[in-house]
Amino acid sequence: MAPPRNRRPGFSRRAQYGLFIGYVGLIGGGLIGAVLLLLSTFNPPAFAAVRGVFAEVTTPIASGLHWMRRGLWGIPEGIGSYFAVHGENAALKDRIAKDAPALARAQTLERENRRLRDLVKLRDVATDAVVAARLVASSSSSTRRFATLNAGSWQGVKRGQPVRDPGGLIGQVLETSPNTARVLLLTDPESIVPVRRVRDGLPAIASGRGDGLIDIRSASMAAMGFQPGDAFVTSGTGGIFPPDVPVAQVVRSQGDVAIAKPSADPDALDFALVQAAFLPEPAPSPTPSASPTAQPKAAQ
Known part of the structure; x- marks a missing residue:
């Protein structure tokens, strides 16, 4: 049987409640609005x-x-x-x-x-600069410490000349060829450099150890105490190295010997400056010439 088309809300309790709440809300809202309107007016x-x-x-x-x-x-x-x-x-x-x-x-x-x-x-x-050259090789893994410069006798490099960079002394020229030179580094056991301590001018001798460090020994008979941080520069003694070039700084002391780190590390350098020896080479002494012998007179 088909449901009737016109069903009043009274047949559903939920619809009745909804309709009642809607009426209550509408009436309540109207009353509240009217009260507020009267209140805002009076x-x-x-x-x-x-x-x-x-x-x-x-x-x-x-x-x-x-x-x-x-x-x-x-x-x-x-x-x-x-x-x-x-x-x-x-x-x-x-x-x-x-x-x-x-x-x-x-x-x-x-x-x-x-x-x-x-x-x-x-x-x-520097007024005694000879040439600035590139350090093309250095023997850092051997007990002997040498370096090679790409400048030689044709550029004015001579045996014994000091080699340095802005940080300090590197070594001295050991051998030369026309366009290359072999440098004996400070850290080589055969290297010996006269130095002095910066803070008091006390003389000492710097010699290589072959392991990248330098031994500093007193040059006088009096015992001298070394302290970490003591800086040493060339003294100019010997006439090879110019004075006041940084050489090394003490890292630790062992009795009357100080272990120092060189001021210039040749393994980290690309270029170096070759300088003339501090004191010029003595002029060769003149050889006495033979006195002319008297010619015998011809017989008359």
Whole structure:
């Protein structure tokens, strides 16, 4: 049997309740509106007080709903920002990895240019400079310590001339050829350099150890105490090395011997300056010429 087309709400209790609540709400809302209208017309201060009460009640609720709305709207934006930042971070890492070799080359060139500028300044100041040359090799893994310069006798390099850089003394020329020279480094066991302590001028002898360090021994009979940090420079004694060139700095002492680190590390250098000996070589003494013998007179 088909249901009737016209069914009144009274047949459903839920519909009846809904209709009743709707009427009550409509009537209540109308009464509240009328009261508020009359109150705002005839008693504005009371209306302002009522409005303040409603504002105190509704403001926290409105703030919470606004915060929730902003949070919900910000979720897609946050997800998009995360993926965007993640992709940008990956791109930056790739770029850094690609630029790393170029950065390393630039840093190497910067260090080399800085050393060359210091070397040029030293050459301009030093009046006894012979030539600035490249250190093309050094024997850092052997007990004998030598280096090779790409300048030789054709460039004015002579045996015994000191070799240095802006940081300090490196050694002295041991052998020469037309375009190369062999340098005996300070750290070689055969190297001996007269030095003096900077703080009091006390004379000493610096000799190589063959392990990259230098032994400092007193040059006088009096016992002298060494302290870590004592700096030594050339004294000029012997006429080979000019005075006041940094040589080494003490790292520790063992009795009357100090272990020192050289001021200039040849393994970390690219260029060096060859200087003339501090005192010029003595002029060769003239050889006496044979006196002419008297010619016998011809017989008449």
